[in-house]
Amino acid sequence: MTDERYSISQVARCFGMPVSTLRYYDDLGLLPAAERRGNVRYYGHEQLRRLALIQRLHHRGLVSLADTATLITEDPPADQPSGRQVLIASIETIRTRIHDLHLAQQLLEHLLTCPTADPVRECTHLRTELGEVVDHALAALRPPPPSRP
Amino acid sequence: MTDERYSISQVARCFGMPVSTLRYYDDLGLLPAAERRGNVRYYGHEQLRRLALIQRLHHRGLVSLADTATLITEDPPADQPSGRQVLIASIETIRTRIHDLHLAQQLLEHLLTCPTADPVRECTHLRTELGEVVDHALAALRPPPPSRP
DNA sequence: CTGCACGCTCAAGTCGACTTGAGCGCAACA
DNA sequence: TGTTGCGCTCAAGTCGACTTGAGCGTGCAG
Known part of the structure; x- marks a missing residue:
């Protein structure tokens, strides 16, 4: 359940941020869209939860985008802490x-x-x-x- | 008493900020130097107190420089609050x-x-x-x- | 008299975090 | 068959807060 997908403008609207920011985050690899159907981004619940996480950490420059990325993408290569x-x-x-x-x-x-x-x-x-x-x-x-x- | 004057590099050193920032604040009119002896800035106690005030308000972007300026230069033209x-x-x-x-x-x-x-x-x-x-x-x-x- | 430290100005560069603009594709509707 | 709306990319622009660089003046120690 809740396997719904949302378009970039829907996400932008309900998270109160411009579309351009979402694309920017995608470019950075910070918040990749769930999937793309023929070049078009669609976001699922997992992504939205991450977006909420990003917002909470980064909101108004609390934590830099770079640090936020390190914190949440945490793919520890099992060698560096x-x-x-x-x-x-x-x-x-x-x-x-x-x-x-x-x-x-x-x-x-x-x-x-x-x-x-x-x-x-x-x-x-x-x-x-x-x-x-x-x-x-x-x-x-x-x-x-x-x-x- | 305490009518001593300090050079820009002294002020920079003891307030832990680069000389360039002090000149920048001066350009903005945010922290004009006390006086200039032949084009050279000298800072007095009054200025240093203002600098401390600026630092406390503005430190790490708490309050923007523009707002800090409005707050501390407070020359209310007796018409706008x-x-x-x-x-x-x-x-x-x-x-x-x-x-x-x-x-x-x-x-x-x-x-x-x-x-x-x-x-x-x-x-x-x-x-x-x-x-x-x-x-x-x-x-x-x-x-x-x-x-x- | 030559360096050197320190000061100055003015213009341009930098950095993070976006935003804007040009130019395009595709689907639906009148 | 437009044209409207939404999506895309890629390059360039913006904004705040400084920083850096070029080029110059000044005072004094060797």
Whole structure:
């Protein structure tokens, strides 16, 4: 069951992406169409599940297309753990990215609610916080002369 | 105090970014150098704080450079609330982005620990979850003929 | 006085992820 | 018998965010 096939425009429509992207993914070998009847692509359930997987990983550049490809095509030639490495690296990237996003979010929310007229230039809270970042960065500039006894 | 000035290469070094990027930001008017002594840029504390702000917002494409510019140069011509709009939009983007990242993270962590040899194709958990996404997407394809009583 | 390090400008190149356009085939419908 | 709609390929274009390269100026150490 569910051995139905869908045309490229149907898939595009219900996954909310342009036809050109699907063809592009096919060119990359990222999402080959299930079969072709006389040069025309048809997609089956297996392909659609992979497409959902791709979307979830790649959506808005979370994971690059190249890495997504490595992660999901995982045909480990039984010699390199490349898939696993990319996997671990991706998880790490995503973690730090979430962290960065939280910082940015806090900053923006502060800007939104800060009573100061121009929070970017006037707000003391922001000035102090960024000042610390700057001082920390500048510290790298003058490595204190190692005071040897 | 702290009225020191730093050359472009010093700033680049301690903020961990190439000189070219600083010049690029200057070209955009995003981070104008404090002053120029005979065509040479010098950066002061105010500029460095702004740079820290830019980094935090823009780091790895969190917020586009254009939006970052709108957010921080906030010279509201006292007629449009464009800054505030971008602010609210950015916060919203970041929220959904964090959400997407959490989904992707869960998926990757599942791939990492799933006992199935090839989790992408064999794991029933994943198959079911993605199957639901697919079914939901496909539902948009055949809008049930509205049964009017 | 000659290098060298560092600075500058302006134009062009790069990279990832697509999109657009030209030109074509094929099936169905008026 | 068009012509309309959908599909195809292949090459080229686009966009954001930089980077690279050519060519030049300036200050100072040897």
